Amino acid sequence: MKPLPFIMQYVRRYKYRYIAGILTLFAVDAASVFIPKLTGIITDGLTARSITWSSIRTCLLGIFLIGLLLAVGRFLWRYFLFGTARIIERELRNEMFSHLETMDVEYYNSHKTGDLMTRFTSDLNAVRMALGPAVICIFDSVVMTLLVVCQMMYYVNIKLTLLALIPMVIICLGYMHYGKVLDDRTSGQCFQSCRLCTGKLLRDPCDQGLCSQAGRNPFFFQKEPGYHG
Numbered sequence: 001m002k003p004l005p006f007i008m009q010y011v012r013r014y015k016y017r018y019i020a021g022i023l024t025l026f027a028v029d030a031a032s033v034f035i036p037k038l039t040g041i042i043t044d045g046l047t048a049r050s051i052t053w054s055s056i057r058t059c060l061l062g063i064f065l066i067g068l069l070l071a072v073g074r075f076l077w078r079y080f081l082f083g084t085a086r087i088i089e090r091e092l093r094n095e096m097f098s099h100l101e102t103m104d105v106e107y108y109n110s111h112k113t114g115d116l117m118t119r120f121t122s123d124l125n126a127v128r129m130a131l132g133p134a135v136i137c138i139f140d141s142v143v144m145t146l147l148v149v150c151q152m153m154y155y156v157n158i159k160l161t162l163l164a165l166i167p168m169v170i171i172c173l174g175y176m177h178y179g180k181v182l183d184d185r186t187s188g189q190c191f192q193s194c195r196l197c198t199g200k201l202l203r204d205p206c207d208q209g210l211c212s213q214a215g216r217n218p219f220f221f222q223k224e225p226g227y228h229g
Contacts, residue, residue, distance in 0.1 A: 007127065010088045021080030022139055028073035029143045031066050033151055038062050077136070085132030089124050096120065 011018065038059045045051025096119060108116075152161040 007088075007131070010091065011131065014084045014087065017080045017084045018135070021077045021084070022135075024073050024077040024080065025136065025139055026143055028070055028077065029140065029147055031069050031073070032144075033147050035063055035066055037151075037155070038066075081136055082132045085128045085135075088131055089128040092127065093120055093124055096124075 042051065042056055042059050045055065100116070149161060149165065152164070
């Protein structure tokens, strides 16, 4: 089975927790855009000397209530999204361990102990990050951007908002290009060096110096351009 369909079966198992977390995240994003609006009402009113103390107290009360809503909402979406990612990580680790208990001695003779250990540590940690923080980054960034853009178009000016979006488009395109280049050069090598070091440390403690260098320098195991070994 391919990795994505395999992981999605766990996501579907906890789909209601993910739906609750995403809806709570949407509510938090929608509520947070009203705080600058209330702050602007107070600031504009004090500048123009056209606001009363009763209106100021009403705005401050609104900011306080929105703050409470944000605090509760952020706890809830962390509970649903981060908590579900932790649950899936725990289930995967237990299932992997149960599977290893059924393997014979020949399997452990042909597979390095360090490679097996990284399956339970860095690999599962990557899965948890993909099912938790990555989901939040995708939905939060998209929803928050749309809410802010719509608010700017409604309250400020449509043409000015479109002009302000031009640098954002350039930044996104640059991030997509250079981010992929940096990820190809660093992430894979860091991951391979960590896995190699884990196996070395479990087999030969004398290699700790080599592995510590690889942990500090992601290009430690990169071959020189003229090297063909």
